[in-house]
Amino acid sequence: MNGSPTHGRRPALAHTAVLALLLLSVAAFAATPPLGAPAPTPAAVPATTADAGARIAALRGEIARHNELYFRRSAPEITDSTFDSLRRELAALEADFPALAAAAPPEAAPPGDDRNGDFPTARHRAPMLGIEKVYTEAELRHWHRLLLARLGRRDAALVVEPKIDGLAISVTFEHGRLVRAVTRGSGTEGDEITANVRTIPTLPTTLRSAGAHSPPPALIELRGELYISPAEFARLNLEREAAGEPPFAHPRNLAAGTAKLHDPAEVAARHLALVFYGWGAWEPTATQPASQQKFLEQANAWGLPTIPVTRLARSADELWAAVGEVARQRDQLPFPADGAVAKLDSVPLRRSLGETEQAPRWTVAYKFPPDRASTRLRAISIQIGRTGVLTPVAELVPVPLAGASIARATLHNRDTIARLDLRVGDTVTLERAGGVVPHITGVDLARRPAESAPYVFPDKCPACSTAVAQGPGEALVRCPNPICPAQVRQRLDHYTGRHGVRIQDLGPATITMLVDRGLVRDIPDLYRLRRGDLLALPGFGPTSADALLDAIERSRHARLWRAINGLGLPRVGTATAKKLGRHFTRLEQLANATYGELIPVVGTATARALVAHLAEPGNRATLTALAAIRSQP
Helix, strand or coil: CCCCCCCCCCCCCCCCHHHHHHHHHHHHHHCCCCCCCCCHHHCCCCCCCHHHHHHHHHHHHHHHHHHHHHHHCCCCCCCHHHHHHHHHHHHHHHHCHHHHCCCCCCCCCCCCCCCCCCCCCECCCCCCCCCCCCCHHHHHHHHHHHHHHCCCCCCCCCCEEEEHHHHHEEEEEEEEEEEEEECCCCCCCEEHHHHHHHCCCCCEEEEECCCCCCCCEEEEEEEEEECCCCHHHHHHHHHHHHCCCCCCHHHHHHHHHHHHHCCHHHHCEEEEEEEEEEEEEEHHHHHHCEEEHHHHHHHHHHCCCCCCCCEEEECCHHHHHHHHHHHHHHHHHCCCCEEEEEEEEEEHHHHHHCCCCCCCCCEEECCCCCCCEEEEEEEEEEEECCCEEEEEEEEEEEEEEEEEEEEEEEEECCHHHHHHHCCCCEEEEEEEHHHHEEEEEEECCCCCCCCCCCCCCCCCCCCCCCCCCCCCCCCEEHHHHHHHHHHHHHHHHHHCCCCCCCCCCCCCCHHHHHCCCCCCCCCCHHCCHHHHHHHHCCCHHHHHHHHHHHHHCCCCHCCCCHHHHHHHCCCCCHHHHHHHHCCCHHHHHCCCCCCHHHHHCCCHHHHHHHHHHCCCHHHHHHHHHHHHHHHCC
């Protein structure tokens, strides 16, 4: 959300000619479809009111579900453009059938509400409203004409900024000191995540002052966006892939999920970033900046991270050209950008326009169209992670998309395949917004092979034939067999990798041989290997066998946090593993730790997850056996 409204009354117009221009302009656009929701073609309109009612009900349910996945769980199943198209279709139908719109039941949660119930909430002094969106040049020009008509002016200075694709945040400073950070939430109140935001190194806890004549205001709510940079997103996904885990799908989802972690150390390890672009409450109001440009200058003087690229525009042509410049430079920006935001530069003019219940009238976001390509689905393969999750992957005929050749795309879970009705042989649409992980967004049914059949998700693990399981309310399907060869391989790879105890002589090929021959069925089995076991493997001689055994022996004395991190415990990343390694001097202490002992170290959510994990006999046996091995002289 770029920008927050300020409040004020609209002044009387001074000249009759200007008033006439305003009335004529408004009349000219009175019949224009709602902004961002052009009227559908006759073929798209349901034939009867009953048909429209059924479609509206279905859309409301689908939108509510994806709203929950996107804003509260940070685990969307569809792309932003697909979600936006659902909302636009609903808006168009409700415009055509106002009686059905009026009969809509109240929403369980406001659109965009990111509160998840795991954090204390705090109210915003000034509401954090949404922002209206447009998707085409024609819609952007329409917005510009309507803006000038409302202002009664022939032109007005606009600032055009990149639209950051992150999590909206409000950070309050009192007398120059950071006191609170709150997510947008419902727009009225959000989740307080101050401890997590304080981990951001570029965010000062005290604003720089230009001296006694220019101190920071008594109170200011700074509005901005939390994000994960493209470089950090790529780094974290490389780590995920190395650990046999599915990659994060989108930097926005990762940023939102990171902001809601309960361990600030883990937040710091993911290098969350922040940029400011506006403000809410500002006290005293007399010290507010007169323009957006003045605000950015002041924020920079305070030492705050702000938008690095802005453009000025007065005419519609200049506005469209500025949006194009932002689009061309988006790959060079330090944050993921999914559009450009135009806002009135003048704060007094903003006050004259005010806002609706949903959004300010003085700003709009143009959403960049995602990169798309069409290709054929050759197969659907199943990956099995170290926790047993079965992740379907689309195997594609390679196609160029956003500067890369795409041959595979994650399908996330069984529900994604069912929702898209994906079938092997289908011609599919790929979307890669902002150069992130590609998604399949649709199927060309006109090109579907006649012999195609619905994909049947395996009911048994492809690696060990154990019946798969799915928890209540979960989208993920798991293999519950802890000694499943695929899981064991992934766990060993994670434990021995660079984020674990680092056994450099033990590569994936050797791990596969050890598991397939039954020599290693769990992590402690590594330390029970004998020279003869290795000599029986292809490619091993006395020298290489001795070298690997020596490397395994050295790993027995690896730092405790490395062993903890390598075990892949639930909700335990590198930062949390280091905290546990500092608190517990031996692995057996962690194995026997109670919920009450863990809470001061890792917080309630992680403590609960660890206790539940160790309650499983197999998990406890692994940890106890490894503890005994590490304690040997």
